[in-house]
Amino acid sequence: MLDKIKDFASDFFVTGDPLIYGADVSIGLTIIAVVFALTYFKKWTWLWRDWLTTVDHKKIGIMYVIASLLMLFRGGVDALLMRTQLAIPDSEFLSPEHYNQIFTTHGVIMILFMAMPLMFGLFNLVVPLQLGARDVAFPFLNSLSFWLFFFGAMLFNVSFVIGGSPDAGWLSYPPLSGISHSPGVGQDFYIWGIQISGIGSLMTGINFIVTILKMRAPGMKLMKMPMFSWSVLSSCLTIILAFPILTVTLALLFIDRYLGAHFFTLDGGGNPMMYINLIWMWGHPEVYIVVLPAFGIFSEIAATFAKKKLFGYKSMVFALMSISLLSFFTWAHHFFTMGSGANVNAFFAVTTMIIAIPTGVKVFNWLFTMYRGRLSFPTPMLWMIGFIPCFVVGGMTGVLLSVAPADFQFHNSYFLIAHFHQVLIGGVAFGYFAGLYYWWPKVFGFKLNEKIGKWAFWTWNIGFYVCFMPQYFLGLMGMTRRVSSYGWDKGWYELNLTSTIGGFLMGIGFLFQVWQILHSIKFMEKDTTGDPWDGRTLEWTIPSPAPLYNFATLPQVTEKDDFWEEKQRIAQGHAPKPRPQLEPIHMPKNSGIPFVMSAFWFVAGFGFVFDWLWMAIPGLIGVAVCMLVHSFRYKTDYYISVDEIKRTEAAARRVV
Amino acid sequence: MAQSGNHIIAKPSQEHDHGHGKEGHHDLESLRMMGFWIFLITDCILFGTLFATYVVLNGNTAGGPTPAELFEMPGVIAETFILLTSSFTSGLAVLSMNRGDRKGLIRWLLVTVLLGASFIALEVTEFMTLVHEGASISTSAQWSAFYVLVGTHGLHVTIGLVWMIAIMIQLKQHGINSVTRRKVNIISLYWHFLDVIWIFVFTIVYMMGVM
Ligand code: HEM
Ligand SMILES: [Cu+2]
Numbered sequence: 001m002l003d004k005i006k007d008f009a010s011d012f013f014v015t016g017d018p019l020i021y022g023a024d025v026s027i028g029l030t031i032i033a034v035v036f037a038l039t040y041f042k043k044w045t046w047l048w049r050d051w052l053t054t055v056d057h058k059k060i061g062i063m064y065v066i067a068s069l070l071m072l073f074r075g076g077v078d079a080l081l082m083r084t085q086l087a088i089p090d091s092e093f094l095s096p097e098h099y100n101q102i103f104t105t106h107g108v109i110m111i112l113f114m115a116m117p118l119m120f121g122l123f124n125l126v127v128p129l130q131l132g133a134r135d136v137a138f139p140f141l142n143s144l145s146f147w148l149f150f151f152g153a154m155l156f157n158v159s160f161v162i163g164g165s166p167d168a169g170w171l172s173y174p175p176l177s178g179i180s181h182s183p184g185v186g187q188d189f190y191i192w193g194i195q196i197s198g199i200g201s202l203m204t205g206i207n208f209i210v211t212i213l214k215m216r217a218p219g220m221k222l223m224k225m226p227m228f229s230w231s232v233l234s235s236c237l238t239i240i241l242a243f244p245i246l247t248v249t250l251a252l253l254f255i256d257r258y259l260g261a262h263f264f265t266l267d268g269g270g271n272p273m274m275y276i277n278l279i280w281m282w283g284h285p286e287v288y289i290v291v292l293p294a295f296g297i298f299s300e301i302a303a304t305f306a307k308k309k310l311f312g313y314k315s316m317v318f319a320l321m322s323i324s325l326l327s328f329f330t331w332a333h334h335f336f337t338m339g340s341g342a343n344v345n346a347f348f349a350v351t352t353m354i355i356a357i358p359t360g361v362k363v364f365n366w367l368f369t370m371y372r373g374r375l376s377f378p379t380p381m382l383w384m385i386g387f388i389p390c391f392v393v394g395g396m397t398g399v400l401l402s403v404a405p406a407d408f409q410f411h412n413s414y415f416l417i418a419h420f421h422q423v424l425i426g427g428v429a430f431g432y433f434a435g436l437y438y439w440w441p442k443v444f445g446f447k448l449n450e451k452i453g454k455w456a457f458w459t460w461n462i463g464f465y466v467c468f469m470p471q472y473f474l475g476l477m478g479m480t481r482r483v484s485s486y487g488w489d490k491g492w493y494e495l496n497l498t499s500t501i502g503g504f505l506m507g508i509g510f511l512f513q514v515w516q517i518l519h520s521i522k523f524m525e526k527d528t529t530g531d532p533w534d535g536r537t538l539e540w541t542i543p544s545p546a547p548l549y550n551f552a553t554l555p556q557v558t559e560k561d562d563f564w565e566e567k568q569r570i571a572q573g574h575a576p577k578p579r580p581q582l583e584p585i586h587m588p589k590n591s592g593i594p595f596v597m598s599a600f601w602f603v604a605g606f607g608f609v610f611d612w613l614w615m616a617i618p619g620l621i622g623v624a625v626c627m628l629v630h631s632f633r634y635k636t637d638y639y640i641s642v643d644e645i646k647r648t649e650a651a652a653r654r655v656v
Numbered sequence: 657m658a659q660s661g662n663h664i665i666a667k668p669s670q671e672h673d674h675g676h677g678k679e680g681h682h683d684l685e686s687l688r689m690m691g692f693w694i695f696l697i698t699d700c701i702l703f704g705t706l707f708a709t710y711v712v713l714n715g716n717t718a719g720g721p722t723p724a725e726l727f728e729m730p731g732v733i734a735e736t737f738i739l740l741t742s743s744f745t746s747g748l749a750v751l752s753m754n755r756g757d758r759k760g761l762i763r764w765l766l767v768t769v770l771l772g773a774s775f776i777a778l779e780v781t782e783f784m785t786l787v788h789e790g791a792s793i794s795t796s797a798q799w800s801a802f803y804v805l806v807g808t809h810g811l812h813v814t815i816g817l818v819w820m821i822a823i824m825i826q827l828k829q830h831g832i833n834s835v836t837r838r839k840v841n842i843i844s845l846y847w848h849f850l851d852v853i854w855i856f857v858f859t860i861v862y863m864m865g866v867m
Contacts, residue, residue, distance in 0.1 A: 137687045138687070141691075202698060206691055206698070207691070209694055210691045210694065213690070214690060215687075240694060240698050240701075241697075241701060244698045244701040245705050248702055248709075252709065252804065255800070256800075259793050259794060260793070261793050261794055261797075261800035261803075262716075262794065262796055262797040262800045263709065263797060263800055265797075268716075268718045268794070268795075268796050268797055268800075269716025269717060269796045269797035270800075271712065271713065271716070271797065274712055274713075278709075624818070628818075628822055631823075631826070632822070634835065
């Protein structure tokens with residue numbers, strides 16, 4: 001009996017690696033500390049009532065941001081572990097197996113559990129405010145999306161200490177990810193973690209499309225909508241077209257593994273190449289899904305800190321929409337070398353290059369927006385300025401890669417690694433940082449320390465170039481991706497060491513950001529105006545942080561950048577627009593169902609991972625029961641009275 | 657009705673007059689209707705992907721049984737007929753609702769549920785026979801694709817059944833109001849959608865399989 005338990009435990013828990021024992025201990029200690037703190041300060045009901053059950057888009061946005069920054073930390077530690085291994089030839093810091101697991105989890109976490117939730121966090125924090133809306137279209141669904149992401153991410157993350165991590169790369173190509181080559185549970189963690197959070201992403205896509213199409217303030221025609229909201233719309237349209245493909249692809253892979261089906265196996269008539277096609281039909285649009293909102297952020301920031309109208313509004317909208325459409329016609333550039341034939345390769349090479357056109361249009365528009373503007377350079381603007389050269393170089397190396405014959409040379413080399421990190425860090429991560437800095441005062445009601453922020457910016461940026469520029473040369477020198485070690489005779493040593501130093505510099509940049517936040521919480525500089533940057537769009541018309549109901553009365557929009565124009569008019573001595581009378585505000589009630597239902601998904605996913613039907617089936621039943629219970633709830637809303645609105649507004653020192 | 661923002665009041669008790677607001681804004685129920693349409697688009701892509709895999713893998717029987725050998729068309733035609741009829745009865749349910757006839761509404765929904773359940777019963781029988789004759793999900797890529805595509809449709813129908821029963825109970829509890837009306841409209845939309853998908857299944861899987 002005891003032996004049996006021991007056997008089970010040694011299979012169940014990941015053993016044998018001091019790094020992982022260290023992680024076990026720190027995870028255990030963190031959990032104990034959190035439970036203790038919540039109990040000691042009697043915060044359990046607060047946690048449940050104010051956060052776990054909330055349907056307020058602003059709080060959901062904050063939870064997304066916190067979770068994604070934690071994931072950035074985890075993915076970043078993974079990255080530094082890999083870079084440490086690669087700093088010295090013949091190094092034995094990480095075993096090859098462990099290295100495979102780390103690059104797989106790093107890739108998945110960074111794209112799906114860092115970039116996506118950070119993006120959803122910004123959607124939630126900003127879009128309703130920018131539209132002059134009181135909420136998103138489906139607040140309940142919004143909370144469900146968040147918790148599905150959260151529990152999906154947790155399921156993926158526990159693989160690290162329980163059962164073992166996936167190691168077949170972030171897109172898990174079969175046959176490597178099939179049952180014959182990956183018999184362990186790691187792949188199943190991958191499938192279920194992504195699947196559960198992916199459903200959440202799909203629902204967010206639907207939610208924000210409806211929000212944007214239907215909930216704009218009176219008078220805000222689509223062509224008067226702020227550019228960030230446009231970018232969210234284009235990103236969400238891409239989500240609803242791309243994510244169902246991912247859902248199917250992962251489901252088929254799971255059915256292959258679990259029921260012995262033959263979609264992607266080498267025997268039984270299966271076709272692994274079909275997986276590669278399917279996964280990239282999602283995967284390529286996915287990179288645009290995460291980068292389009294960054295474009296929107298840059299448009300807002302460029303206009304605000306140049307104090308000028310955005311240059312080429314219509315062409316910006318057109319560029320966004322054409323990028324989201326074109327992104328569906330380029331997927332095969334990820335396997336030029338896999339024998340599709342010259343004509344197919346030529347088609348996908350050309351479609352890929354075409355995307356450079358709308359992207360170029362956007363870059364020029366930002367430059368023209370800033371040209372001759374009254375420029376100022378607070379931290380959000382710095383990140384925008386840092387982004388432009390980075391993205392231009394990344395875009396150019398991308399065009400190089402899109403030339404099919406050239407790709408036969410660069411394919412799967414460090415040249416590619418350098419290219420995609422340049423667009424993912426320089427475009428996506430820098431973009432979202434810029435957005436966080438820009439909207440931070442609106443969300444939290446206080447400003448972030450500019451001085452530490454500048455340190456963070458410079459260490460990140462210098463670190464970035466030190467880390468990734470050498471990798472282009474390494475790629476040209478023949479270093480392939482996903483190698484965990486190389487010999488002294490290769491001559492790659494200096495460049496790799498330099499690259500690792502750059503990686504650690506970025507790590508220091510992250511620490512600066514953490515310090516910046518803690519410092520700013522301590523020495524809080526309150527934003528009493530609600531409009532710290534002299535903004536242009538509606539979110540800056542209300543107090544910071546925004547009250548529960550966002551807008552006491554709905555704004556009447558007459559033009560683009562309505563708030564800015566209004567400020568100009570008032571400065572010229574015109575009377576401000578009349579405000580309609582206060583009326584009771586209709587609000588959705590909190591609900592614990594999204595949290596509970598997602599927890600049941602976690603249980604079901606965990607059961608499937610370990611092939612424990614006794615656990616999986618109750619999990620699924622729990623999910624179904626939650627849905628039914630929700631369907632039978634009718635009293636899901638309440639009203640905020642006029643008195644209470646008056647009190648809240650007065651407290652925010654903006655008596656109506 | 658008062659418009660207090662983009663959440664126009666749509667309390668279950670307030671029956672009528674919940675169309676478009678003053679500024680062309682839509683009420684909660686119509687937001688949900690639009691959300692559901694978009695969900696259907698995503699579901700279309702989901703099925704589209706499954707059809708594509710089916711077409712790619714069609715014929716990859718790896719030496720095992722082929723569809724032409726095993727499909728039994730009479731059963732499939734019966735399934736088709738039953739599902740088409742249930743789509744029609746769900747339409748009748750909506751017509752009763754629009755007349756304000758709660759009894760008729762529930763009765764037609766019940767007929768729809770019964771028809772849907774017999775569809776599922778026939779499908780399960782069909783699957784069991786196929787497995788018996790040596791074509792299971794792990795026999796070959798051909799059959800993997802078959803079970804997953806047809807099974808996903810069947811799963812959708814099953815979910816629809818549970819959902820429809822839940823709505824019938826709610827109709828008993830609350831009668832016809834703006835909320836239940838939207839729910840009935842949505843389920844009937846969903847049901848017609850599954851019907852359309854089935855017609856594709858019938859043509860691409862069964863007709864082309866036996867031809
Ligand atoms: C913060 C600094 C970062 C460093 C130092 C870093 C470093 C690395 C390294 C060393 C690899 C493995 C290369 C190989 O051996 O094949 C890698 C792979 C990868 N990284 Fe990063 N990374 C960083 C940030 C990011 C970010 C922000 C993203 C995405 C938003 C990202 C996405 C990926 C992906 C998708 C892979 C491929 C994984 C695979 O091969 O399956 N990384 N990164
Ligand atoms: Cu691509």
